[in-house]
Amino acid sequence: MIQDIFPHVYHNEMKWKIPDQEDFVLCYGKEHILYCKAADDRIDLPRVADLPALREQLQYLFSIDERAYYLAESEAAPGEGWEALPTGKLRSLPRRARIFAAAAGESLYRWYSSQRFCGRCGARMGKSKVERAMVCPACGNTVYPKICPAVIVAVHDGERLLLTRYKDRPIKHYALVAGFNEIGESIEETVHREVLEETGVRVKNLKFYKSQPWVFTDTLLFGFYAELDGDDHLTVQEDELSEAVWVDRHDVPEDTTGFSLTAEMIEQFRIGAVK
Structure with missing residues (x-):
């Protein structure tokens, strides 16, 4: 990656x-x-x-x-x-x-x-002298670098993998279910919610794979594999996705770039490293 x-x-x-x-x-x-x-x-x-x-x-x-x-x-x-x-x-x-x-x-x-100006009082911010932070000299507001936690979820059902395509984005290749963590929510709860919202299915037996700092969007990605739990009928969240489809293992497109967590997880399933 x-x-x-x-x-x-x-x-x-x-x-x-x-x-x-x-x-x-x-x-x-x-x-x-x-x-x-x-x-x-x-x-x-x-x-x-x-x-x-x-x-x-x-x-x-x-x-x-x-x-x-x-x-x-x-x-x-x-x-x-x-x-x-x-x-x-x-x-x-x-x-x-x-x-x-x-x-x-x-x-x-x-x-x-x-972060040039304080979001609380509007004063010009200054750099901290003890850590990487911006500090308001007027009200003391302290701001740290932005990191947004999010999940990447490879939902599988036996020999099938759930692949998606984003809507209204320049990148049109296959992706996995993905979404940001919300306030008060565990990262595992994010997995269940995002899968259900985007595709209408439920999952079980979550297995953490690895994380990736996706610096292009200030995001820290948490990759999970999860098994289908129950009905496999897909209901696409049309404001987020243009497509969601079950793909047999031997039909999953090859991606050996290794650039992103999504690509690596799809490839691990394709080659049989994930059962």
Whole structure:
């Protein structure tokens, strides 16, 4: 999956570190733009040394191995030679540490840029000096990075898997039942509710598979396999899905990209790793 960057190591603890000339700078623009150089399924990012005028505007984000990544707080293009790449294209590039860094960095960019003013009193927010947080100097309101818990559910019935297609989205390939956790609800309760709402069926014997930080939407995904419980008749939630269908194991489309939790779970069922 996109976050699987072994043998590289992602260090996300907050630091107050002076930028090194060779550290990377993530420059984002409005409308989901990353400024970089893209060629041959790779991206090259500017270094601190490339952008001396922005040095005083850099916000530490994280490190991969010993190399730090900083956010350029200006949304202007960093200069000549850097192209505007729509960040949606990161999903189609091969898994590499730099691709993950660009995607994770955009999640923090969205958070920093949306927390400039206090949502409680309207005062300008300031950065915490002890943790990654934005703090209102007027009322003390403290805001942490946005992470939304959600579930991905592979409902199966013997040799059949329940596949769905989203409605009104550019991505038209098969997906699994998915949805966000609600206040006061356990993640297991979210599984039962979302399956019932989207497809009209009930499930049992939930088995947690693994999680994935889906940084493109600031989401932490929890993947579950669940068995059909009772009637297999499907009632599609038409405002969410364009299709829900039972597919025999040997007819499940192959997906070896390994980019997303959904794709990996579907592939695990297809190859017989899940019974």
